[in-house]
Amino acid sequence: MAIQLGYLLVIATNCKALFIASSIGPIDTDAHIYYITTKVEVGACLEQLITFDRSPSQELFNCYKYEDFLTGGTNRSISDLKFKLAETQFTSGTTGLPKACMLTQKNLLNDGRYVGQAMRLTQEDIAYCLPLLCHCFSLVMGFLASFTHGSAIMFPLNKFNARETLDAVESEKATALLGIPTIFVSELQQMESQPQNITTVRTGLVAGSPVLPSLMDELRAKININGMLIAYGITETSPITFITSLDNPEDRMLTSLGRVLPHTAAKIVDTKGNMVPVGERGEICTSGFALQKGYYRDEGKTQGAMWRDENGVLWMHTGDEGYLDEEGYGFITGRIKDLIIRGGENLSPSEIENQLLRHPTIREACVVAVKDKVHNIEIMDWVLNDLSPVKVPAFIFWLGHQGVDAELPKIGSGKY
Structure with a gap:
């Protein structure tokens, strides 16, 4: 946990310093690290930040005492700092090369505050945030949400482990659990094979990729987390703009993204940028305090x-x-x-995935476009029960069978 704590010290102070933070994770490849460090022109790399439970018996070279750290700052006006660039957070790169999002103190602190407010965090809470701290999810929804409400926060070490996570939740009596959908799928599988007492968990947050109603149903039925919230956003919006509430009707808590945060707006537009009627599909666009300053040194992508x-x-x-x-x-x-x-119809993969995941033998599903046709009648009929014939998969691969990989490919953050 030492490196994690060191990173928190950097994040907690960089808004009052003259530097801008950028995070690198333990799972990043050499090529990815090179891309990040050259993109933002890194001036200093804090490779390792070590903390001691007590002062060492002798003076150590190039070390900074925590007491000096706390008292060594200067009093700067908060109003002068709120628009200061605090961090360049990189996107996950699922749609191309990662982009460097320029996020301010105002972006990050307020987004974290509103997320913590939605979960009703207090000084009595112990949150366990499962994604690695180098991601915007953990920085804002985990650390800053807890920080702004006085809650305790736990993070895993360098790699997620379902068994160790449940052990920690039980032993530390965590009251909030935060993660991405694939992490919660792993937790559910672990609970099925070896149930544990995690009844102290009263709330939590699932975000980072589309959250299917079938997953929310399982979390309620098998882990009894009725206060689990759904949040939505992108790195460019610090990252959350929509979130459900503990006061929402049950069907909205299970199926929707919730409503926009305070001081935030959203609209749905067509391909020409015109607003579409209520209930009609289009591109989600958002505005408000959480919007990034832009992509670092990429005016073209910013304007796009x-x-x-x-x-x-x-x-x-x-x-x-x-x-x-x-x-x-x-x-x-x-x-x-x-x-x-397909056949002139625009089909959403997530809609078909959600129907597939309602089948009792399917735990994970990922829908992509292919040209050939292979029949798998039982599953095709299952999809046809609720969806139109044009949405029935023509190609079905079973993980771990006939040369197919045993797991769906995921990027470092756990997204498909």
Whole structure:
């Protein structure tokens, strides 16, 4: 945990310093690290930050005492700092090379505060945030959400382990559990093979990739986490813009993204940028305090993703397809670039995946476009029960069979 603590010290102070932070994770490849460090022109690399439980018996060269760290700062006006660039956080790179998002103190602290507010965190809570701290998820929804509400926070070591996680939740009596969908799938599998007492968990947050209703049903039925929330956003929006609430109707807590955060707005637009009617699908666009300053030294991509409307309001294209209902709840139906065109129809992979995951023998599913046809009648009929014939998969691969890999390929953050 020493490196994790050191990173927290950097993040907690960089808003008052003259440097800008950028994080590198233990799972990053040499090529990825080289790309990041050259992209943002790193001036100093804190390779290792070590903390001691007590002062060493002798003076150590090049070490900074924590007491000196606490008293060595200067009093700077908060109003001067809120728009200061605090961190360049890289996107996951699922749609191309990672982009360096320029995020400010105002972006990060307020986003974390509103997330903690939604979970109703207090000084009595112990949150366990499962993604690695180098990701925007853990920095904002984990650390800053807890930091702004006085809650304790736990992080895993360098690699997620379902068994060790459940052991820690039980022994430390964690009250909030935060993670991405694939992590919770692993936890459910572990609980099935070896149940544990994690009844202290009252709330939590699942985000980072589309959250299927079938997963939320399982979390409630098998782990009894009725206060689990869903959040949505992208790295460029610090990262959360939508979140469910403990006060929401049950069906909205299970199926929607929730409503937008305070001081945030959202709209759904067509391919020409025009707003579409309520309930109609289009691209999700957001505005408000959480929007990044832009992509670091990439004006072209910044202008392609962000624009001002006729009223001067700055909007962010998320690249995600979704819709809003009459009450302002958001729903995501997939990535714009992932839409499958079949017989003139635009098909959302996530809609088909959700139907597949309702089948009792399927734990994970990923839908992609292919040209050939192979029949698997039972599963095809299962999809046909609720979806139109055009949405029935023509090709079905079973993980671990006939030369197919045993697991779905995922990037370092656990996303497909």
